[in-house]
Amino acid sequence: MLPYPLHWTERLAIKTDSRILFVVLDGVGDVPINGETPLSAANTPNLDALARDASLGLSTPVAPGVAPGSGPGHLALFGYDPLHYEVGRGVLSALGIGLDLSPNQVAARGNFATLAPDGTIADRRAGRIPTDLNKRLIALLQDAIPSIEDVQVNLYTEAEYRFVLVLTGDGLGGRVADTDPGRTGEPPRPAQATTQDPRDQKTARIIQQFVEKATHVLHEADIVKEYDPAPNTVLIRGVDTKPNLPPFQQVYKLTPGAIASYPMYRGVARLVGMETPPADWSGSGERTETKLKLLREHGDKYDFIFFHVKKTDSYGEDGNFEMKKKQIEDFDAILPDLLAWKPDVVLITGDHSTPVGVKAHSWHPLPVLIYGPHVRRDGRRFTEMDARGGSLGTLRHLDLMPLVLANALKMKKFGA
Ligand SMILES: O=C(O)[C@H](O)COP(=O)(O)O
Numbered sequence: 537m538l539p540y541p542l543h544w545t546e547r548l549a550i551k552t553d554s555r556i557l558f559v560v561l562d563g564v565g566d567v568p569i570n571g572e573t574p575l576s577a578a579n580t581p582n583l584d585a586l587a588r589d590a591s592l593g594l595s596t597p598v599a600p601g602v603a604p605g606s607g608p609g610h611l612a613l614f615g616y617d618p619l620h621y622e623v624g625r626g627v628l629s630a631l632g633i634g635l636d637l638s639p640n641q642v643a644a645r646g647n648f649a650t651l652a653p654d655g656t657i658a659d660r661r662a663g664r665i666p667t668d669l670n671k672r673l674i675a676l677l678q679d680a681i682p683s684i685e686d687v688q689v690n691l692y693t694e695a696e697y698r699f700v701l702v703l704t705g706d707g708l709g710g711r712v713a714d715t716d717p718g719r720t721g722e723p724p725r726p727a728q729a730t731t732q733d734p735r736d737q738k739t740a741r742i743i744q745q746f747v748e749k750a751t752h753v754l755h756e757a758d759i760v761k762e763y764d765p766a767p768n769t770v771l772i773r774g775v776d777t778k779p780n781l782p783p784f785q786q787v788y789k790l791t792p793g794a795i796a797s798y799p800m801y802r803g804v805a806r807l808v809g810m811e812t813p814p815a816d817w818s819g820s821g822e823r824t825e826t827k828l829k830l831l832r833e834h835g836d837k838y839d840f841i842f843f844h845v846k847k848t849d850s851y852g853e854d855g856n857f858e859m860k861k862k863q864i865e866d867f868d869a870i871l872p873d874l875l876a877w878k879p880d881v882v883l884i885t886g887d888h889s890t891p892v893g894v895k896a897h898s899w900h901p902l903p904v905l906i907y908g909p910h911v912r913r914d915g916r917r918f919t920e921m922d923a924r925g926g927s928l929g930t931l932r933h934l935d936l937m938p939l940v941l942a943n944a945l946k947m948k949k950f951g952a
Pocket residue numbers: 606647660661698800849
């Protein structure tokens with residue numbers, strides 16, 4: 537039996553013409569500083585108008601106290617329990633850049649990072665190098681490391697400092713711990729299998745050799761020496777093989793599309809059956825015009841659209857209150873363009889909180905807004921403080937898909 541809520545939304549969901557707009561402001565949740573969060577301090581006339589006629593609540597991403605990565609946070613938002621469907625970030629990133637993984641392939645997410653002379657990590661993102669430099673470094677490493685033992689090595693730029701490592705060969709497993717400790721000031725961890733399975737042991741051995749070879753090549757490369765902080769090593773995480781998840785079409789009877797400028801989010805969308813209309817994603821940042829163009833040109837193919845905003849998370853991680861606030865105001869400015877798609881129901885929330893005072897993903901519940909013809913209107917703003925006490929109450933991300941389906945009249949009655 538499928539886990540909650542898939543096992544019974546699959547039974548109750550019905551196909552109708554109503555449309556659902558599902559907006560995720562990545563990392564948007566925060567903790568008040570001098571009584572204000574980026575959300576409460578932002579000037580958001582469009583969001584305020586929508587929220588006034590919407591139901592609000594607070595939603596816990598996974599479970600109290602759990603600070604999820606963006607992958608588990610989005611799987612929970614889409615109704616796939618991340619404690620049941622643990623999917624490595626590498627698979628999400630690989631799918632996000634348009635790869636299809638076969639059973640004899642293992643994928644991993646990589647960061648170009650900066651190693652200090654004492655061997656500890658000085659910067660997990662090498663100063664957020666530009667995508668163009670990433671492409672040059674990937675070409676250098678791909679040329680230097682085409683294979684390790686009997687395993688083919690393929691490298692792909694994701695965005696900025698992010699890349700994807702795909703290993704192809706026989707006898708590979710996906711259960712290998714991260715070499716990325718997730719924080720600076722300590723050395724990268726050795727690649728270690730989390731089981732005694734020889735397939736996982738082999739993958740760990742290959743990844744360890746890759747990290748050592750890549751670090752050597754980067755330390756010797758002239759282009760690396762031009763940068764400070766220098767992208768002189770690689771950190772690996774989210775090693776996995778591709779799982780098979782029941783798609784949106786099956787469990788929710790929806791025809792879903794995903795619009796996201798960063799590959800990982802297109803990847804998690806593809807994993808659950810969403811279509812990702814093609815676009816030129818070159819460059820970096822939100823690429824909002826590209827996203828809105830996709831909505832205008834492809835929106836009518838879908839009855840469910842996942843629309844992702846990334847930089848609210850990045851500036852939370854950088855501890856930059858004003859820039860996180862500005863990302864929210866920039867989103868507010870395009871909200872009318874999103875509403876032009878004429879959704880019947882709108883949900884806005886975040887996958888997780890990334891408080892500027894924490895500079896990392898956190899466990900704090902997210903404000904969630906559901907707008908539609910049958911909601912109880914709360915007359916509040918979309919902020920962490922105002923959402924508390926809203927008519928949605930306190931929820932978990934897994935509760936949200938059934939709620940938007942119900943508000944779109946896409947759920948039949950349970951029982952006689
Ligand atoms: O931006 C991303 O890829 C993640 O949300 C954060 O990853 P990072 O901590 O490696 O930047």
